[in-house]
Amino acid sequence: MADTTATANPETPTTGEDGVRRRDFLDIAAVSAAGIGGLAVVYPLVSQMAPSKDVLAASSTEVDISSIEPGQAIKAVFRKQPLFVKRLTPAEIEAANATATGSLRDPQSLADRTKEGHEDILVTMGVCTHLGCVPLGAAEGEVKGEFGGYFCPCHGSHYDTAGRIRKGPAPTNLEVPEYEFTSDTVIQVG
Template identity: 70%
Template sequence: MATLDEAVPPGEVQDAPADPRRRDYLAIGAVAWAGVGAGVIALPLINQMSPSADVLALSTTELDVSAIQPGQSIKATFRKQPLFVRNLTPKEIAEADATPVSDLRDPQTLEDRTKPDKKNWLVTLGVCTHLGCVPLGAGEGENKGPFGGYFCPCHGSAYDTAGRIRSGPAPTNLTVPEYEFISDTTIRVG
């Protein structure tokens, strides 16, 4: 057998190299099987990150607010967190509007926190923005704090009737979740 450096004498046949097509087929087949194996492993990992049916069911909450009288509020649950829905009185609306925005730590007007033509309905998450305690003030006879809104008993944060932070360690106002009125008396949160 001749090497590359040697010339092949006339009349002798050089050995044919191995068939490259078979090698390519085996390489492509191995890569394809590896891809299928990766897909079989990755699919369950990706599917487990999808929200379960019970979580999807909690993604929205509908509330009938027709029984809430002016000056009253209710506590509900939204995504396993307390939700406060308050029907503000004209006096509470006037007090909120009279507060200069420049005096607020987290400046927002009442209009920023409510829906157009539904200024009397305030919807907030009932979670203090300091360390996550549930403020008082949504239930009958609870301490509403010095500003008549909500009072966090854990560290003394006080919110006004519009759910805006007025004193204490909380850095921001009570969170207003996404919500809409689907009728005059029903809201959908989420």
């Protein structure tokens, strides 16, 4: 008769109660260690590409507009460029609204360029859209151009009271940056 006792086959893997082989555990442990090592190498490379604290600080600017009288403007700095904040007079608002947007090179209404409820506050970048000169008209006594807004002395671009290009080589209106009113007297640009 043949021997019916089973003999252990050395090729048969040994399994525990849950069916996981010892080799599976070693594979999982090796892959986990490699993943942690990979993260330890990649994290410093990725984190060094994040902006520094001084760059983040320059990414937004708060401007107090409480002292600006109607017809006055102040200059501030936003991302190392001049920023004009002007409180328009009722006459300037009327002149801007009287201009048909269809007649403009870069058609925008005053409402498109200001925030609802604050139509008298115009916030623009103080950089001519032609070649990047700083237009005149924000400070008292400066030439405001033919349309009462801003005048770029470099190449003769004229902007109206809403900062829209009306005459000269500039292709577009003065840029209106992203901004919001954090209170009735403070705006945050950026």
